[in-house]
Amino acid sequence: MEIDSYIDLYRGGLLNNVIPFWAQHSPDVRYGGYFTCLDSHGNVFDTDKFVWLQCRQVWCFSMLYNKVEQKQEWLDTALLGAGFLEKYGRDQNGDWYFSLSREGAPLTQSYNIFSDCFASMAFGQLYKATQNPEHARISVDTFHRILSRKENPKGIYDKNFPGTRPLKGFALPMILCNLVLEIEHLLLPELVESTIQNGINAILHEFYRPEFGLILENITPDGHFSDSFEGRLINPGHAIEAMWFLMDLAERSNNKELAQQATNITLDILEFGWDKKYGGIYYFLDVKGLPPQQLEWDQKLWWVHIETLISLLKGYLHTGDERCWAWFEKVHEYTWTHFADQQNPEWFGYLNRQGEVLLPLKGGKWKGCFHVPRGLYQCWKTLEAIREKKSSEIQFS
Incomplete structure (x- = not known):
């Protein structure tokens, strides 16, 4: 070729x-955020919302808006996810949950630092499109929180017994x-x-x-x-x-x-x-x-x-x-x-x-x-x- x-x-x-x-x-136009559990035809088969996937989609549509074409529908799609994440995505420490219900109630604790990584990435890319200082603040605050947690990213959720066989990933x-x-x-x-x-x-x-x-x-x-x-x-x-x-x-x-x-x-x-x-x-x-x-x-x-x-x-x-x-x-x-x-x-x-x-799914x-x-x-x-x-x-x- x-x-x-x-x-x-x-x-x-x-x-x-x-x-x-x-x-x-x-897009979940009722509650905000995105459905990611989609079958081969795009039908929703589960409504749970996984924070790292929400963040990744905010990043994706923001990136397309910034680098390919400034289509308003792409920016609107990014903002739909960002608004949901701003409202429901973090715990009281500022750490990002792993999963939420469709409505935004926490389902899985913030045991996985990769939600945070993609949140920082998402809001950093979104800031380029919106110039909204709040988007910049979320990105930077999250990045510094990642650095503060990087030696022990799982924190209290680490299931390994301390000291026996410590490993870093x-x-x-x-x-x-x-x-x-x-x-x-x-x-x-x-x-x-x-x-x-x-x-x-x-x-x-x-x-x-x-x-x-x-x-x-x-x-x-x-x-x-x-x-x-x-x-x-x-x-x-x-x-x-x-x-x-x-x-x-x-x-x-x-x-x-x-x-x-x-x-x-x-x-x-x-x-x-x-x-x-x-x-x-x-x-x-x-x-x-x-x-x-x-x-x-x-x-x-x-x-x-x-x-x-x-x-x-x-x-x-x-x-x-x-x-x-x-x-x-x-x-x-x-x-x-x-x-x-x-x-x-x-x-x-x-x-x-x-x-x-x-699996015939297109998302999960x-x-x-x-x-x-x-x-x-x-x-x-x-x-x-x-x-x-x-x-x-x-x-x-």
């Missing part, structure tokens, strides 16, 4: 398929590398730089293990390998997603060495995580090849594949490594054949190892208006950048 055809596919998939699906079926330093760029316009420059450097250091010098050539999901507090279920866990999608975050940081500082390192790690993880029998990328693996504890380890998930497409395209853009383009075409073919619904809008989320649809407790639209946007814009770069190379060759 020619690059122009890829651009048309990703742009059209975003603007003519995925976003109209969420814009039509998701990859997800938070990974997300902070992306979040700090999202709200850079609201933060002091020195805080931005320290957060970036701490994130890069954690990813490349703690969680990345040269002896395996892979990124671990959990390590000991002093940065060592833990030979346990949790310590041996590899989440290929998480690790590859983090690599395009690093590539964006590399682009920001014109750090070609960092871009190359992130590209090489992407390719190594993908080679390790690719199912050579059925195709697609495994959800979880054990770094030693032992049986993982997660029973869903061999499922194929939507977000893993769309995030991989982003990293491969950005790797190709920044390094010109032809392996990235070859892998992109391979992952693209699998993704669009298996996840994109050929009869109805949006994508399926969950496949079995053989690539068959496990974990899947919302985020990875697919963000991925389509990122791929669209990165493909355009690749086309422009190639055009310039031809012009000046």
